[in-house]
Amino acid sequence: MSSRNRLGSWQWIQKLWRTSAEGAEKEATVVQVDIPQSTLIINNVRLAHVDNALAEQLWTVECKRGKVGQVSLSDGSDVVPLPDAHAWHHIDAKGSLLLPSLCHSHIHLDKCFILDRCKCEFGDFTEAMKVTARAKQDFRYDTDDLLRRGRRLIRESIECGVTSMRAHVEVDSIVGLSCLTAALQLRNKFKTTCNVQIAVFAQEPLFDLPADTMPGSNYCFLKQALEDPEVEAVGSAPYVEPNAAQAKKNITLILELAARTGLHADFHLDYNIDPDTEPLVWEVIREAKRIGGWISTDGESYRGITIGHATRLQLFTPDQWQELKEAIGELPITLVGLPNSDMYMQGRGDTDKPLGPPRSTLRVPYIARKYDLQIAMSVNNVENAFTPQGSVDPLALCILGVALFQSATPRDIRTLIRSVTLTSKRALGMAPSDLPQDLFPQKGDPADFVIMHETQTLNQAVLNPSHDRTTIRGGVVIARRLTKRWIACSQSRAAVKLVLPWYRRVKWSYMLFPPLLLYKFLIN
Incomplete structure (x- = not known):
C-alpha cells in the first residue's frame, strides 16, 4: 500500500472513530460554483398552503432560469438524486416541506464570534460598547481574522437556508474602512450563493462632543465608505449620541445621505424601555416625509427605511400604535425585532421586581395582526458582548417567538415564518420581481428555497x-x-462491533499485561 493510501486509510479510520465516539456527526456542504441557469425539478414536496387539503398533498416544483416555471401535483414516483449538489437537476423531497429561502434582514458581519475577546463583568449595554470598542482596535490590522469570521457566518447561514442578508459593517475612526474592505471581498466570494447586501453602519457617535453642531470624523468615514458602488444601505445608531438633539441630527444626516446616494436607510433606534425617553421613530417619519423620494413614480422600486430594535415602542398604547400606523402611511418602513439581543440587554433595572425584566422586544405576530405593519425578525449579533447566545439560524427565532409572544395559532405561525422570509426580504428593499408572492411557490416566483427534510408541516418548521x-x-x-x-443501544452487540474500528475493540490492557487475561479467565 502506498503512503498516500495509508494516509487516506488512517484519515478514514479517524473519522469513523470520531463518529463512533460522538454518536452523531453533522455534515454540511456549501457549493461555490459559477451557477448556470439550469432546470431543477423538485418532486414529492409539501408546500405551505393555507388550505390543509392542499398542504397535505405532494407537489412537483419545476424551476427554469432561476424562476418557478410550474407547480403541479406529484405522481408519487421516486427520483434518484445525482451525487454532486451543484449537478442535481432532480430532487426527491420524500414528503419534506419546501419554504421560501430564509433571510437575515439585520446581521453584523464584522463583530461576530468575538465573545472570547470581550471580558464582560456586568453584561450591560454600556460595557458591551466598551469591550467591543477595544476588540475592534485589532480589526484594522487583521484582515484575515475579519474574513475568517465573516466567511463562517455566511457559510453557516447558507447551510441553514439563508440566500440573502443585510450585513452591517462598521466604519469609524477605530476600524477605518477595514471592515468594509473585508465585507466587499466576502460579498464577491459568495455572490453566486448569497445576496450579501452591505450596509455601512456608524455604531459610534457621529458627533464627538455634546456641544458640537457639526459631525466629526466618524461621519467623514461614513461618507467616504458610500463612495463604493457596491454599498447598498447606510445606517446608524442615533441613541449613542451625547444628547437627544444630536440624535435627531444623526437621523437627518443619515436620511440625507441615503437620498443623495440612492441607498436604503437603516436605523438602530429607540433601544430602551424608558417611558421618559422620547421615541425617535417620529423623527424618522417626519424627516423621511420632508426629504421624500422613497418610492419611484412607477411604484416598482423604492429606497426602504428599516428600523431595528425599537424596544421603546413596546410601551405604546393601542392609540399610539394606531397613530404610528397612520403616520407611516405609504412610507416603505419595516420594523425589525431582534429578540435575542433585545431580551438579553433590556429591562435589567427590573431584575429585583417580582416578575423580573419584561418581554422587551417587538411582539411580531401581535403587531402584524392588529396594526398590519411590516415587521420582520432577525438574528442581529452572534457570539459577542451584545448577544452572547444563539446561532445564525433564523428559524431559531421562530421557536423563541412561540413562547415569547405566546403565539402558536395557525395565523401566528405563518406570521413568524414570514418574518424571517418574505418580510425580511422586503426589509432589504428587494424588487417585487425578486420577492415570492406567498409562503408556497407560484409561477414566476424566484426559485430560492429551503427544503426542510423530515419536516412535513409549517407547524413543525416553526x-x-x-x-x-x-x-x-x-x-x-x-x-x-x-x-x-x-445510537449504540438500538443495535445488536455484533453490529456495534462492526461499526467500531479494530483498535477500539481490542482490549489493550490484556495485550500489554498478559497476567490480567489469566486473572480474568480464572475468576470467570
Missing part, C-alpha cells in the same frame, strides 16, 4: 425545525446539511 436542510438559490442547489445518526 415549533421544531429539522437540522437537515437543502438550500436552493436561482433554481440551483447550493448547500446541503445532513446529520449522520448512530
